[in-house]
Amino acid sequence: MKKLWNSYRYLFMRRFTQIGLLVLYFGANAWGWTVLQGNLSSSLIFGIVPMSDPYAALQMLAAGAVLATDLLIGVGVVTAFYFLIGGRAFCSWVCPINMVTDFAAFVRELIGMNKLTGVKQPASRNLRYWILALSLVISAIMGVTAFEFISPISMVHRGIVFGMGFGWAAVVIIFLFDLFVLKNGWCGHVCPLGGFYSQLSKFSLIRVTHLEENCTLCMKCKVVCPENQVLYMIGKESLPVLSGECTNCARCIEVCDDDALEFSIRSMAQNKKTGE
Amino acid sequence: MKKQALSDRRKFILNMARGVGLATMGGFIWSAYVDEVTASSLMLRPPGALAENDFLKTCIKCGLCVEACPYDTLMLAKPGDNKPLGTPFFVPRDIPCYMCPDIPCVPVCPTGALDESSVTTDGVLDINVADMGLAVVDEESCIAFWGIQCDACYRACPILGEAITIEYQKNERTGKHAFMKPIVHSDACTGCGMCERACVTEKPAIFILPRENAMGRAGDYYIKGWDKEDEKRLENAKEIKTVTEISKDSAINSLNGSLEDLY
Numbered sequence: 001m002k003k004l005w006n007s008y009r010y011l012f013m014r015r016f017t018q019i020g021l022l023v024l025y026f027g028a029n030a031w032g033w034t035v036l037q038g039n040l041s042s043s044l045i046f047g048i049v050p051m052s053d054p055y056a057a058l059q060m061l062a063a064g065a066v067l068a069t070d071l072l073i074g075v076g077v078v079t080a081f082y083f084l085i086g087g088r089a090f091c092s093w094v095c096p097i098n099m100v101t102d103f104a105a106f107v108r109e110l111i112g113m114n115k116l117t118g119v120k121q122p123a124s125r126n127l128r129y130w131i132l133a134l135s136l137v138i139s140a141i142m143g144v145t146a147f148e149f150i151s152p153i154s155m156v157h158r159g160i161v162f163g164m165g166f167g168w169a170a171v172v173i174i175f176l177f178d179l180f181v182l183k184n185g186w187c188g189h190v191c192p193l194g195g196f197y198s199q200l201s202k203f204s205l206i207r208v209t210h211l212e213e214n215c216t217l218c219m220k221c222k223v224v225c226p227e228n229q230v231l232y233m234i235g236k237e238s239l240p241v242l243s244g245e246c247t248n249c250a251r252c253i254e255v256c257d258d259d260a261l262e263f264s265i266r267s268m269a270q271n272k273k274t275g276e
Numbered sequence: 277m278k279k280q281a282l283s284d285r286r287k288f289i290l291n292m293a294r295g296v297g298l299a300t301m302g303g304f305i306w307s308a309y310v311d312e313v314t315a316s317s318l319m320l321r322p323p324g325a326l327a328e329n330d331f332l333k334t335c336i337k338c339g340l341c342v343e344a345c346p347y348d349t350l351m352l353a354k355p356g357d358n359k360p361l362g363t364p365f366f367v368p369r370d371i372p373c374y375m376c377p378d379i380p381c382v383p384v385c386p387t388g389a390l391d392e393s394s395v396t397t398d399g400v401l402d403i404n405v406a407d408m409g410l411a412v413v414d415e416e417s418c419i420a421f422w423g424i425q426c427d428a429c430y431r432a433c434p435i436l437g438e439a440i441t442i443e444y445q446k447n448e449r450t451g452k453h454a455f456m457k458p459i460v461h462s463d464a465c466t467g468c469g470m471c472e473r474a475c476v477t478e479k480p481a482i483f484i485l486p487r488e489n490a491m492g493r494a495g496d497y498y499i500k501g502w503d504k505e506d507e508k509r510l511e512n513a514k515e516i517k518t519v520t521e522i523s524k525d526s527a528i529n530s531l532n533g534s535l536e537d538l539y
Binding site for chain 2: 042139148159
């Protein structure tokens with residue numbers, strides 16, 4: 001039992017936050033709860049503290065909308081949180097699509113899809129930055145928030161809170177895409193919101209750190225990691241994972257049987273490296 | 277030709293070309309889709325909504341207005357509704373806007389897509405100046421226009437006597453009855469849709485359309501000459517000059533000149 005908890009503790013906590021947030025949002029619309037109103041695009045905590053999606057605000061800016069004060073405060077709250085603390089924690093601790101793509105990755109490994117397609121991935125992880133740039137260009141030309149009109153994240157989240165319609169189709173598409181087309185396809189290659197948070201969280205404080213002296217080169221961490229390019233240092237050097245593309249999902253920490261990976265605060269991790 | 281490994285420079289150029297090419301391709305598909313889904317214009321927005329173009333770029337689709345509405349009037353467009361995804365709207369035949377005096381849906385909007393100042397008179401929220409749409413009467417299917425007595429829409433109107441009035445007219449068919457025709461006044465109607473909800477016909481004979489779709493525009497060339505206020509619009513009118521063969525000459529010369537052809 002202790003072993004089980006040890007191997008899935010962060011996964012459990014992540015599902016707890018993801019589902020817990022969904023329940024709070026759902027309760028706000030269904031039963032008038034005021035803990036967390038709205039949805040992931042923009043919300044209110046206890047009817048007071050605003051939170052707004054900074055990427056949506058960026059598209060609005062590109063589209064030529066006038067940004068209201070409430071929106072800017074909300075954007076400030078969210079940006080400060082991920083910029084300073086959480087890194088891409090939105091992706092692995094909040095976003096409901098993460099549950100879909102994690103499940104797809106799990107099934108993919110289970111049925112041996114990865115052996116069929118081989119290690120070579122047919123798409124670059126930089127695709128998301130192209131899509132990010134493209135979304136801003138289209139927003140500017142069309143005068144609408146381009147990604148917000150196709151985003152399966154808001155589609156599904158809105159669907160759960162306000163009524164699904166055909167939104168479930170988006171879940172199926174992403175699941176099948178991740179399962180049969182591209183490993184970690186949506187979250188790791190396509191999603192411009194993930195790309196946006198990758199850029200934003202380059203300096204955030206909570207980081208995974210590798211302790212090379214404990215590593216037995218089992219490579220379990222690299223298998224389980226949805227962004228395994230960020231773990232380039234495994235077995236080579238004791239370094240913190242500094243890439244903004246790390247989602248702080250902590251799967252690598254849980255699967256490691258040798259305590260070679262752990263969470264740390266950025267500056268402390270760097271001090272350890274220089275021996276201070 | 278010998279097979280050669282690509283030089284770094286060529287690789288770089290090819291990769292850039294591929295990136296730009298794919299971005300262009302994706303961009304066109306994406307734009308086409310966005311253009312398609314934002315094309316639907318027959319949507320009734322919450323009170324205080326900006327003009328549709330500005331609304332689409334400003335609304336963040338958070339649904340706070342939907343949650344604030346005590347009557348469950350407002351909904352967010354779902355996939356499959358064929359409406360701009362995630363934006364709020366209402367269907368008055370199902371649930372109309374009940375015109376709450378404190379307009380709870382507007383102040384919660386974080387982006388100003390629902391503009392408080394547009395529903396404020398003298399610093400106080402005033403739902404009666406809201407403009408969600410305009411009621412339109414189909415005289416063919418309205419039974420009051422047949423001569424059957426019905427004033428359901430008039431009674432349902434929250435600003436009755438201003439937004440809808442009843443016009444009495446002699447019914448020549450019977451010779452002893454009156455038509456009681458409902459007339460909508462566009463300057464007072466807020467488009468709340470309570471009339472549409474109340475209408476007794478199978479498909480409502482009075483219904484709400486976005487004002488842009490329901491009204492025409494006379495333009496600056498037609499002026500109510502008897503109305504000093506309206507005459508001011510002449511200042512905006514610009515001259516349109518059409519040049520044809522005939523207009524080369526002055527009017528009189530042109531008329532006289534053509535006489536030559538008769539002989």
